Amino acid sequence: MEWKIGNVTIPNQIVVAPMAGITNASFRLTAREFGAGLVVCEMISDKGIKYHNEKTLGMLFIDPKEHPVSIQIFGGDKESLVNAARFVAENTSADIIDINMGCPVKKVVKLDAGSHWLLDPDKVYDVVHAVSSAIDKPVTVKMRTGWDDDHLYAVENALAAQEGGAAAIAMHGRTRAQFYSGHSNWDILHDVAEKLTIPFMGNGDIKTPEDAKFMIEEVGADAAMVGRAVLGNLWKLNAMEHYIETGELLPEPTVREKVNIAKLQLERLVDLKGEHVGVPEFRQQAAYYLKGIPHAVRTRAKVMNEDSMQAVFDTLDQFVESYEQREARSPKIS
Template sequence: MVTIGGIEIETPLALGPMAGVTDMAFRTICREQGAGLTCTEMVSAKALCYQDKKSIPLLQMGEKETPAAAQIFGSDPVCMEEGAAIAHEVSGADIIDINMGCPVPKVANSGDGSGLMRNPDLAVRVAEAVIRGAKCPVTVKFRLGWDKGSINCVEFAKAMEEAGAAAVAVHGRTKVQMYSGTANWDWIRAVKQAVNIPVMANGDVFKGSDAPRILRYTGADMAMIGRGVFGNPWLFAQCRAALNGEPIPDPPPLAERCDTAVRQFEMAAANKGEKIACLEARKQYAWYLKGVPHAGYYKEQIVKITTLEDVYRVTAGIKRDLC
């Protein structure tokens, strides 16, 4: 059991927030597989302040989705305070998370996301503002630093704790690394040793045995899983088994994996409309087929999906020819 600002989390496994991936449908699937904490895609605080209609649906929580976090990003303290209040009210989330780790150039180069790691004083003001606005526990997700010559995650974590953050999540790469190379767990361990609040370790959890390994190595309180669950929500069940000292289950047969994918796309269509759900299904369904022999033909069909009928037709073909 991990406690973040009074919020109890039974399983020390978190689904990392990922734009275009962790929508309500996918979060629902991951919770079924054992995710103890889920988080929305990142939402612009500025967009919330301007009442952008596209941003509000991103904050919608699933039925019984608790404990869960809503993530916002931005670097204007006034806007972040207001955005946090809106995000908490709209989502009903237990936790508001601040994105100080996004490495995408258009975000980071404008001073948002990991850009805040270059301006720790502003980052502290942002954290304090979000805590005032959210009126619930606030966590902060960040990286090791901007580049290998300016790694400041330990000092940054201490500053976030002092500002009032209830927990931090650390991705073991710099902004410049993006997602390349290997995550450096040594720095996550250094952060854990430097603060008294819970620490979530993020980076390179790709198989069940990686969860106990990252927690053992870093001393962190929770493992946060990101790209490892692309098309593979069963990673949570595997990690949970490994943490419990149980045999790690194999992923289900391909037919069952396809059924899960279809259910995800149906839930997404009900939530955001068939057109958008099917456009997003193009990459997501391809992830579900990663490593499946002779799947090339169906991957070519998947990139043309525009309706749920297309999804059903492709799925029938996969089951007929590949299962």
């Protein structure tokens, strides 16, 4: 089902979470083609924008075919975040600008950025108000439920962001202290979804089409934001979208189909970053694609040592051929 963030139409209720080192323009385009309604870019530093760091500016590239797209910024103080938002609004075709208030990593938190703001709803209001007043594009905020279990201001912070002018909120149901341990608390997400009047994207531990549907129908989110479950599994986006719309589960793709998606992702990454950056960056993605497929251990190790796109393609193709031959030989039990 179509929905809106401000004046931007999002064609369906599956959103891919921002993931540093992963949700670059090539990944986003492929994820959109495989069923995501929106993909948030990897977090971009306000300081990198301020100092026109070459790598940071490169991360702002948007493919004309990937709209709608949301660019996430993170930063140390209100002024530099406002300046970064202005820069992105004026110099890119981003449809939405997202503020990262959930990043738990030390190098971000120590700047008084990321999830640190979650200790004080007034600060959340202040930052969101400053950024949303400075630009015309819709501003969204991605946050965690709180700093730790003693400072769970999920509802207060979400309402503060809404008051400050946010057009939508995404929340990961873990505290900063949890990092990725424990479970995403969907009860808290439910409380937040009930209180907000702006759209809400529920995030954390959505792994299956059933989870995505539950997030929308039971938790009450307007969209299911999915992160780790799509790594090596881009086809799941379409499966989730289809299940939400129809209640029907799609069959898993074959190994050949999975490998073809992996190859497409590598090809796009090489187009974006060149072979010497794209191939090494892809190695981790290849491992995700091959995870859980029997007899893939040696292929995984081999891809880790390949330096050219063609060599990775050849290794993957050889794997598919021997996998299919093995399957054809194995007796079928019916």
